[in-house]
Amino acid sequence: MQIIEGTIASPKGFSATGLHAGLKKEKKDLGVIYSEVPANAAAVYTTNQVKAAPIYVTKEAMADQKIQAVVVNSGVANACTGKIGLANAQEMQALTATHLKIVKDTVAVASTGVIGKQLPMETIEAGINQIDLQHQEPYAFHQAILTTDTATKEIVVTEEINGQTITMAGVAKGSGMIHPNMATMLAFVTTDAQISEDLLQEILADKTETTFNQITVDGDTSTNDMVLVLANGLAENPVIEKNTDAYAKFLAMFQLVSETLAKMIAKDGEGATKLIEVQVVGALNETEARLVAKKVVGSSLVKTAMFGEDPNWGRIICAVGYAGSHTDPGKIDMWIGDQQLLKHSQPQSFDEAIMKQTLEKEKICITVDLNIGAQSGKAWGCDLTYKYVEVNALYHT
Amino acid sequence: MQIIEGTIASPKGFSATGLHAGLKKEKKDLGVIYSEVPANAAAVYTTNQVKAAPIYVTKEAMADQKIQAVVVNSGVANACTGKIGLANAQEMQALTATHLKIVKDTVAVASTGVIGKQLPMETIEAGINQIDLQHQEPYAFHQAILTTDTATKEIVVTEEINGQTITMAGVAKGSGMIHPNMATMLAFVTTDAQISEDLLQEILADKTETTFNQITVDGDTSTNDMVLVLANGLAENPVIEKNTDAYAKFLAMFQLVSETLAKMIAKDGEGATKLIEVQVVGALNETEARLVAKKVVGSSLVKTAMFGEDPNWGRIICAVGYAGSHTDPGKIDMWIGDQQLLKHSQPQSFDEAIMKQTLEKEKICITVDLNIGAQSGKAWGCDLTYKYVEVNALYHT
Known part of the structure; x- marks a missing residue:
């Protein structure tokens, strides 16, 4: 396994970009990850009973575990926003689907930021319409999901699996908000490996226990936490089956990506020096x-x-x-x-x-x-x- | 029910005092509560699996639920001190019993302070031998159990129960240590009411749930926490039976004493302003x-x-x-x-x-x-x- 320089768009068939839509004063606040083909997807969500609207929308999109794009905004969490908030998260999903010309139910939505404030939908709509994946700036996605994080958090690894080079990339944001409210964790992992959505979900659920769930900044669990994994299969490796060498290698890649992101989040806890x-x-x-x-x-x-x-x-x-x-x-x-x-x-x-x-x-x-x-x-x-x-x-x- | 000025020695037949033995630089660090007759006693202890030596000694003394005296030191917690620490806690109990001319097994022991340091037994022994209950200074007991507390914590209440005036007093120390290590809570309640040790234990266990266990300073549970209640019966009221008017009145007194001490501890949390x-x-x-x-x-x-x-x-x-x-x-x-x-x-x-x-x-x-x-x-x-x-x-x- 090799750690390489790269971005969330490094695996084959993925693109990503980010921009300043206007939710924050100056910094980037809207980003999209896109896969050329619908990817097999796995996700884990906050266990907080008070869940933000995008969590519900993404859960519904994940019913068939196929996701082709993820749209994320920072600045406003869209939590405790009632029916209007839910409609806004659905609208954000629909606008992204229309703009990218893909099926609405393949778009996942995530938000992070201040609680109890409605999304400024005109700003969101204008931002989504500016998304230009032909001239993508993948690192801008890494920046667009941050709040009071002091640094972007990413890792990209490659590995030979059954003669094919598999690439896996992860990006995350951690503990801090523009208007600090809680330590929302968002993490996105992309890979070009061929693996079933069920096995991917099993691996994610298992590895979350030993990585993302083992970090703590202040013990508070956000309304918006989400880890989403997309595997689009474009590396064209033979489908990874459980308890094979290929599986062990994939697992090791996933462990390294998850643990590295988790540690980066912990280290960048609000006010942390160590x-x-x-x-x-x-x-x-x-x-x-x-x-x-x-x-x-x-x-x-x-x-x-x-x-x-x-x-x-x-x-x-x-x-x-x-x-x-x-x-x-x-x-x-x-x-x-x-x-x-x-x-x-x-x-x-x-x-x-x-x-x-x-x-x-x-x-x-x-x-x-x-x-x-x-x-x-x-x-x-x-x-x-x-x-x-x-x-x-x-x-x- | 009336709240009155007083000390832990206000109920009939109790005396108490405190002094500077030398565990701390200048402040009082050793105290004793004494009852003229062995009192019916109830206690709850820290749920931390790592328990300080005095917890073990007091638990053993409490086997028959009769306690006549309590000896407390601050400055050294006598926790993580192994067999020597246990022997020292037992010695502290024996020295107190000898000095007060009472049975060793009726002496409860409590400590609060820095972890992992052995008690300076010569200092402890000299201090115990200076205890003079003929010239008691009960408020000095309130002071002697403090660590980084910024104020003493006490409340005394009286109530007419079946024609007799019952007095109940409580004193506590909270969240802070000379060398801050954790928020050790010690609370002692004395009353001259006649009540069985079993009913006393039931009331303490029940009320602890809604008072002492409902305070939090930093979520850490000490190795030394203890609440000890002594009822010596010298008010000579008819023994309080469950589900009577007398019981209801006693319960109300105990609730007020416990809740007041609990709030005083919470308010005086380390660095707290509110x-x-x-x-x-x-x-x-x-x-x-x-x-x-x-x-x-x-x-x-x-x-x-x-x-x-x-x-x-x-x-x-x-x-x-x-x-x-x-x-x-x-x-x-x-x-x-x-x-x-x-x-x-x-x-x-x-x-x-x-x-x-x-x-x-x-x-x-x-x-x-x-x-x-x-x-x-x-x-x-x-x-x-x-x-x-x-x-x-x-x-x-």
Whole structure:
């Protein structure tokens, strides 16, 4: 597998572009991904019971799991907007279909931005009509989906599968909004591989558990979260079947794309200065390992300690203790970087100079060994900083 | 029922005192509550699987639910201290029993402070030997259990029950430590009422659900949390039986004491400037009402919005949506103070000047009506501020 420079339009038959429609003051705010042929599609959505209008529209479009285009706006989330909001999301879908001359039900819709505000439909319509895929600017799509993200998030990989070069690209936006309201996560993955929609959905659901669902910025779950995967088959590889070499390779590509995007989102959390990775080993099962890892990385006390570059193992073991997994409270080992802090829950002496260097870095790895089983799991988050409070307190609705 | 000035030693037959033993630099750090006769006792403990040594010692002392004295130190939590820590907690119990000339198994032990450090037993022993209940200073007990709390927390109430005046007193410490590690909650309630230990335990377990368990500062559950209730019967009222007028009155006293202490703890959360009360009505059942209230008040995004004095209903409805209760996402009503922000999940116009005044206050009430049932619940928390990050990031272990 190779990581290459590229965009969401790198896989065969995909194009993408983005532009400034006018929802934001100056930045790009509308984007489209398009596939030459309807792609087999898989999606996962927010578990929040309060779902934004585009979630409903995309779910309906996904009934047959064929998607040819995705239209995304930033600036307005189209959440808590009632029947008008739903009609607007449907209109956004219809306008895109008409403009691209494709079937309405093959267009997925996503929005991110402020809650409770209606989409300015004239702006949206004018924007959609300006979409020009003949003169596409794929990187502009990466930019158009951002809100308070400080950087675009993308990865492109290629792999030989059964003699064909398969390309997979992912792009995401994370934790921050023009008007900060919550950490909406949107991620789009395109690939030219031939794979059935059902297997794609199975892989997405499975890998979401270990990647996108294992990141946390502030524990809040957005009304708009969505991960959408499109496989248009134009690489013309033999259809990927489960439990084959081709499947293993495809799975590895998907894992790398998902995990990379997830980490990029965690690292770019509102006000964050550090990526925190927590690895839990020695757990009874993977679910519990992931649970403990996520509780540790989500603890406000751990997050502030990492911001303060303090090896505060007391806060970490405390979070392990309340995570709700099977635990033997006297058996916990812990490391930050390669320095061991706890052995069987008792403090160990460590090299303070090395620890200082470890904690000064932009990525901090915490390892917890529960010593009661053989399973492991990871989670990613960021530190909790003055800037987080500033971003989220100083904004006025 | 009357709220009176007083201390944890106000109920008949109780005395209490506190002093500076030397665990902290200057402030009081050791205290004792004593009852002339062994009291019927009830207790609830942290659900954290990593429990501090004094929790184990107190649980053992509570086997017969008779407690005559409580010894508490602040400064060192005696958590993650292994066998030595357990022996030290037992020694602290034995020293107190010897000094007060009572049975060792009637002494409860509690600690709060930094994790992973052993108790300085010479200091503890010297401190215990200085305890002089003949010249008691009960308010010094209130001070001795504090860590980074900015104020003592106490309430005393009296009520006529079957012709006798019953007194009930409560004292607590909350969210903050000399070396901030986590929000340890300790609460002690004394009363001279005659009531069986079993009924006392039932009342405590029940009321904990709606009071102490409904507060959140940062979502972290300490290794040392404990609520301990002592009823020594010296008011000589007829023993309080369930489902009588006397029971109803006792319950009301206990509710007021617990809820008042819980709110005081929430308001004095690390770095907090405001108490936030969330009331959820129209829920299917009380458990779900409390769950939703606690999710809203625990949301970092809601907490920062309240710090910023912003009526950000989008963050509130988002937290309602991910709380995991039964919800009809199109039916939610919401108020901040008496200003309605949402009706059936749609934004309402409100008086901005009144809203500004409401949000400037030290106590902010958020009401959410789920409109799907008839049950309600409350939760309390505080805002998330620069000071919280400072308190928790600038400390170095």
